[in-house]
Amino acid sequence: MQVVKNAKRNILFGFLNRVVLLIIPFIERTVIQIILGSQYLGLDSLFNSILQVLNLAELGFSSAMIYNMYKPAAEGNVLKINSLLNYYKKVYRKIGLSIIVIGLLLIPFLPFFIKGSHPNDVNITYIYLVYLINTALSYFLFAYQNSVAIVHQRDDIRSVVNSGVKIGLALVQIILISFTKNYYYFVAIMPIFTVINNLWLAWRVKKLFPQYKAQGQMALEDRISIRKLVAGTFIQQACSVTRNSLDSICISSFLGLSLTAIYNNYYMIINGVTTFVAIFTASLIGGVGNHVATRSINQNFAEMKKMDFVYLWIGGWCTICLLCLYQPFMELWMGNEMLLPFSDVILFCIYFYILKLGDVKSMYNSANGLWWEHRFRSICETILNLVLNISLGYLFGVHGIIIATIISLLICNYVWSTSILFKHYFCDIPIKEYYLYQGKHVVITLASAIITYSMCLLMPTDNIFIEMIYRITICFVIPNISFGLFYRNSELFGLVKKILIQK
Template sequence: MLACVIYYSANILFGLANRKFLISILGIEYQGVNGLFGSVLNMLSIAELGIGTAIIYHLYRPLANDNKEMVGSIMQFYKNCYRGIALVMLTVGMILSVKLDFFVTASSLPVNIHIVYYLMLADVIATYTFAYKRSILYADQKNYIVAIINTFFVVCCNIVQVGILYWTKDYYLYLSVKLGLRLLENISINIYVSKHYAYLSAKKYPKIAKDLLKDIIQKIKGLLFHKIGTFVVNGTSNILISKFLGLALVGIYSNYYYVISAINSVLQQAFDGTTGSVGNLLATEDSSKRLSIFEELNGINTLFSAIAVNMLFVLINPFIKTIFGDEFVLNHTIVILLVLNMIFTNQRRVFGVFKAASGIQYEDRYVPIAESLTNIIISVILLFKFGLAGIFVGMLVAQCCVYLYTFPILIYRNVMKKSITDYTKYLLFVFSFHIISLSSVSWVFHVFIEETIMNYAIKGCVACIQTILIFYVFWHNTDSYQHMLNRIKLIIKK
């Protein structure tokens, strides 16, 4: 976990410095291009079909049992799949390049957007061409190896890119360095895996069993819909902003998105390791124990998320203003919508852990489609009336789909054996806490604390303490409160 924290910290700090230099030296529209083409190319990840998730799931048991024959067969199957995926992504990526003008409206950039796109496409293809060997490290609980290698190359890449910006101001070279170091990063991981799992390349393994292939295909069918939904909800905002509002606004929003997604990634690290334990819980304990652990984990997640959200709410604009300048700050209404979306996203986390541990991937396959359609329709309609705010309202409304079906029906009723009424009461309790804590933090800073750089640390500390106190008021009489305290101590210790 420490290696992962170091990786995310390095990624955030060096990434912010990189963005600062890019915007200062070349301009905000270059950051807009990065954000736009990043979203467009994320569309290609749909071609991955969720195979990686399904494969890692099926590697747990044979690795635990030291069944090298089965591990070899699965990895060989995975390798062949990813070669085909890389070819499909390259083909679709080249087709999309013909219609780049659809995504980019008026732009004053003195670069060929097609060359920029091809360099970024090559970066994505390089990732998928070599990525399959990472899966065995994840399945073998050696994420820290990947984190250590990633950290080294993240630091090197950002330092070299900043140097290129400073000395040459060459955007093509800036992107080429990232591509080159990405290849070296993947080659390094492949060398490590080849050395420590030498049996993978020692011989040609038989094809995977038909029943295993059938189960993988079944999971992929469900995961495909989730891949589409994830892209539409998280990836289309930059495309819509670029198409209707301009590249410069994409660049401005991408700074906010970068900070928010970085915070969410750090929070996710605290819960990534719980899926296996929850899977064992579901297999061995009754519904009352499941509910107790769920409420305990969700309480911890709610506390950490509320602290992060409330601190972000009072600090994000001053932070952006300090790092990038006044002209790159979004208005208060937009920040409120971003924070509300963050709350909805974070409250999905523990539900997601129980969903993954339960193997629920196919049963709710149509929910992400409903989420996607809701997001696009509402975002496009409101975009013309409210501009940027309309897009984020669409994202917020779309997120409600999982709260209306997947969580109450498949998780709360089927796994925890509780009624929809109980689910509704619990959800109202959690979101009431978020609304009251966010409102009170906002009021305190609006009335009592002035907007100065010297007050940033004070604002952060006050927001944190205030959130913890309100959490205590809400939770101290619940059955899971003491369990939560013990769990938090354990997380901090680890």
């Protein structure tokens, strides 16, 4: 009962935290755009992208630490958890120092990351240093305590603290920038709230779990185990995290801060939709891991097809909504001067849909622990994305950079990743069977998108609010009717419909 209670609490507060993390950036970017302009938005996007790449030092380590804590936590082995926390603390300090050192070494190269002009009233080095301090600071202030809450199914603590601090920071930043119109104040307040976030979280964890203290020495075999896990997860997570960061850095370097801001406005929509769709996969990953351990390969492949059917229905519907609603929403939010061409909207939709095609498959890669097998694929995807970003971005601008990401996703993240899964797990099942049923989903989604978008064009109007309401209505109704008609004779449609009715 306690596990179920904790899970429900985590889901509730996790969902609320996702809503906060989705809405707050919209409000902040709107205020910056109205008061200061697009170049300031571009600076924010650029520095966040650079420091997100530097943050790769942490990727994989926290996941490995948490994984190693589950067993001693279940056994009540406080001494072992304390030694793990002590090791965790020491490594985090080294990570923080490495971020500071590498970040400082990048300062002479900052002008190369900005094409054309930047705001005259700010010193980009000073602003960058504040971002750098803000990123590194948390590694020195009890960040390791978060793992205790996660291991004991109390991730709701992090969600509540994170949401509260994010809302408080946004309110203070908006008030400061509204009254002073000074970007320095907007940035300078960030490290203060990072300190508040970490101290508040540490206090809550300490209050609930006073038995845990960062002390003692960890056994050599545990350190070896963690290093092996880190090596596999680091490379794979580094690839996904740097994907948009490299895009933003290349856009800023080739095209300037204003286009970087516009690109990231569009990307933030995709990221927001992805965040909510990810609730589906997050809720199923535990069950997938259990079934991989207890069921046959054929049973799991059949189950994967069912999940893919539901997920690609959701993903296809979201893609169609993006296609039809992107431009009117961006016009309402940022105005005509901050719009990309409709051709870029189509490319963003392809980008999003290719990501969704592989999400369910990725759960089976993770459930089978195939991180190490993916190491070369992840490295090649990052290199290919960077090379294509530079070449195509230089030739074709924003179009080229989005196309570069689509190509690297399709070749490495979809085709290569699929071949690894079928080579190491679904080895008795022909890979063409997977491609055939996914190809059917692609064709049906494309047909539904053409139908829906054509109907959206039937009501031309100069009133953007009326157009938005009309398009939202069309997007709720037409794609789902289209999917229902296309799939009505499908065996999977009958099975999923029966399961949903029973639930």
